[in-house]
Amino acid sequence: MKHISLLGATGSIGTQTLDVIRNHPQHFKLVAMSAGKNINLTRKIIAEFQPEFVAVQEEEDRDSLRAEFPSNIKFVSGHQGLVEVAVYDKTEVLLNAVIGSVGLYPTLEAIKAKKTIAIANKETLVTAGHIVMAAAKENNVDILPVDSEHSAIFQCLQGERAASIQRLIITASGGSFRDLKRDELKAVTLEEALNHPNWSMGSKITIDSATMMNKGLEVIEAHWLFNLPYEQIDVLLHRESIIHSMVEFEDSSVMAQLGSPDMRVPIQYALTYPNRMTLPSSTPLNLAQIGTLHFEKMDMLRFRCLKFAYDAGQAGGTMPTVLNAANEAAVAAFLKGEIGFLTIEDLIEKALDWHRNIIDPDISVIHEVDLETRKYVNTLF
Numbered sequence: 001m002k003h004i005s006l007l008g009a010t011g012s013i014g015t016q017t018l019d020v021i022r023n024h025p026q027h028f029k030l031v032a033m034s035a036g037k038n039i040n041l042t043r044k045i046i047a048e049f050q051p052e053f054v055a056v057q058e059e060e061d062r063d064s065l066r067a068e069f070p071s072n073i074k075f076v077s078g079h080q081g082l083v084e085v086a087v088y089d090k091t092e093v094l095l096n097a098v099i100g101s102v103g104l105y106p107t108l109e110a111i112k113a114k115k116t117i118a119i120a121n122k123e124t125l126v127t128a129g130h131i132v133m134a135a136a137k138e139n140n141v142d143i144l145p146v147d148s149e150h151s152a153i154f155q156c157l158q159g160e161r162a163a164s165i166q167r168l169i170i171t172a173s174g175g176s177f178r179d180l181k182r183d184e185l186k187a188v189t190l191e192e193a194l195n196h197p198n199w200s201m202g203s204k205i206t207i208d209s210a211t212m213m214n215k216g217l218e219v220i221e222a223h224w225l226f227n228l229p230y231e232q233i234d235v236l237l238h239r240e241s242i243i244h245s246m247v248e249f250e251d252s253s254v255m256a257q258l259g260s261p262d263m264r265v266p267i268q269y270a271l272t273y274p275n276r277m278t279l280p281s282s283t284p285l286n287l288a289q290i291g292t293l294h295f296e297k298m299d300m301l302r303f304r305c306l307k308f309a310y311d312a313g314q315a316g317g318t319m320p321t322v323l324n325a326a327n328e329a330a331v332a333a334f335l336k337g338e339i340g341f342l343t344i345e346d347l348i349e350k351a352l353d354w355h356r357n358i359i360d361p362d363i364s365v366i367h368e369v370d371l372e373t374r375k376y377v378n379t380l381f
Helices: 012-023 039-049 059-068 078-086 101-112 122-138 148-156 203-211 213-226 264-272 304-315 319-335 343-354 363-378
Strands: 002-007 028-034 053-056 074-077 093-096 116-119 143-145 165-172 233-237 243-249 254-258
Touching (some): 002 012, 012 264, 053 059, 053 078, 074 078, 093 264, 101 363, 143 213, 148 243, 203 213, 213 233, 319 343
Parallel strands (some): 002 028, 093 116
């Protein structure tokens, strides 16, 4: 029985993680969790899974839940609550499924507490990959990828020598607007942007997929997870989202991990690693029915956010922090209807041009740069 702490229980990855736990009650127990503002769903999760420790965003919601549930369940609130969930004493595996850089501090504290980390929070490695991976090495803690692309690479590398890797090939669906030219993007709506052709994801990640920033963040993640230079990490447009990523080795062999687009598969693998278990609700892959798989070279002029990510990653220092913070601020503005779709990448570009890079930043510098970047972006519209 593995005891799980789950950050972001009411989000897309969080609810699918709960589905995995629900399917295997004899193997997994949810002992601690965090939730944001979806308190109705939070109530249902608590009632079903009976966690011992719950963190919510607002004090008012904490007090309301505390009055509703038995006293053996402890309720806390705020950012410190996320950390307390992450380091809960009975926890063996922390699955970080929150959105945004808020996931960084809980992850670092969980690493110090020797918890295994299943990471679905891109921003943790994008903003502070050098700090997170160094802490994991120092504390002998496994960082297990939950993103389908990184899980695919991780699975392809089982039993292989890292020195034999020639290239990582991360696949991209192309997002909601993959068939539109740049001129056609000027008038796209929020509703259209949220209509992903393959995956069921949260709103922020779906917008990132449409701009291709999601893939850019994954490139930076892959750099840290697999300790490879950016020159050995490629992105390939693959419409069907059947091949989740590939690894090319020095002998020119290419290994790929395939499966139906179902996030529960990589979630479960992170929780069961190094073993596998059945996943009753997943649809088996039928290649005969699919028939044909398509691949296209990525157009960096068409998908400018992907180019921004490569440039920021190669620059290092605080540039990835700026990239992420600017993107979060810009996407939030788009989701509120304050800016147009193409303005997202314009704001990111301005933030990257505005910032003076700081090499090898510590956590306090990263935090300061993150805040300054968000403030700067919010002055631009």
